[in-house]
Amino acid sequence: xxxxxxxxxxxxxxxxxxxxxxxxxxxxxxxxxxxxxxxxxxxxxxxxxxxxxxxxxxxxxxxxxxxxxxxxxxxxxxxxxxxxxxxxxxxxxxxxxxxxxxxxxxxxxxxxxxxxxxxxxxxxxxxxxxxxxxxxxxxxxxxxxxxxxxxxxxxxxxxxxxxxxxxxxxxxxxxxxxx
Ligand SMILES: CC(C)(COP(=O)(O)OP(=O)(O)OC[C@H]1O[C@@H](n2cnc3c(N)ncnc32)[C@H](O)[C@@H]1OP(=O)(O)O)[C@@H](O)C(=O)NCCC(=O)NCCS
Numbered sequence: 001x002x003x004x005x006x007x008x009x010x011x012x013x014x015x016x017x018x019x020x021x022x023x024x025x026x027x028x029x030x031x032x033x034x035x036x037x038x039x040x041x042x043x044x045x046x047x048x049x050x051x052x053x054x055x056x057x058x059x060x061x062x063x064x065x066x067x068x069x070x071x072x073x074x075x076x077x078x079x080x081x082x083x084x085x086x087x088x089x090x091x092x093x094x095x096x097x098x099x100x101x102x103x104x105x106x107x108x109x110x111x112x113x114x115x116x117x118x119x120x121x122x123x124x125x126x127x128x129x130x131x132x133x134x135x136x137x138x139x140x141x142x143x144x145x146x147x148x149x150x151x152x153x154x155x156x157x158x159x160x161x162x163x164x165x166x167x168x169x170x171x172x173x174x175x176x177x178x179x
Contacts (some may be wrong), residue, residue, distance in 0.1 A: 011056045012053055012109065023040065027089065030091035031091065039174055043172060064092045064104075067087075069171070071086050072169060074170070079164040082119040083118045083120070085118055085122070090105065110134075117158075119156065119161035123152075124152050126151070134155045136153055139153070142154075143169055
C-alpha cells in the first residue's frame, strides 16, 4: 500500500528487494551496532515478517524503516486465533529524526496492519514514545511473553485483540538472542 503523508512530503510504502541495501545502511546509521540490521535480515529470510515499510522523501531518499514480525499465540485459550505481530525495529535516519518521520511511519503502518486484519501489536521500547500511538503497558500485562515491565506494550487493533486476552505468545526465532 502506498501512503502519501501530508506536509512531510513522505510516501510510506512496502519494502521491495531493491531497498534492502539502503535499509541495512539506515539501520546501521540509526542504531549503535549492526544488531538490528542483522535482526531484520534474519526476520526476512525466515519468513517471519508480516509487514515491512519505508518512509521515502520526494527526492527518493529512504529516511525511515519499520518491521513487524509474526508472534504466535500458544495453542490454548480463546486467544489462539488472534493475529498478533510485534513492531521491531523502527528507525529514522539520524539527520531526519525529530521531524515527525517516525510518527508518520508508525501511524501509517499500524493502519495497514489493521486493514490486513491484525488483532494485536506488541512492542518493546521507550514507554515515553509508544503510548502516543495507543500502545499500553497495562494491556501488555495480559500477554505472557519473554518480556515484561513498562517497556513491553500492546495495542489492540480489533475488539478481539482486547477481548480474547490473556494469551501466551512466542516471538519469531531471531528474537531469541534478545530474550
Ligand atoms: C525512535 C525513532 C524511530 C523516532 O523517530 P523520529 O522520527 O525521530 O520521531 P518523531 O519525530 O516522530 O517524534 C519525535 C519524538 O519522539 C520521541 N522520541 C524519539 N526518540 C525517542 C527515544 N529513543 N525514546 C523516547 N522518546 C523518543 C521524542 O518525544 C521526540 O520528541 P522531540 O523531537 O520533541 O524530542 C528515531 O528517533 C530513531 O530512529 N531512533 C534511533 C533508533 C531507535 O532508538 N529506535 C527505536 C527502538 S525501540
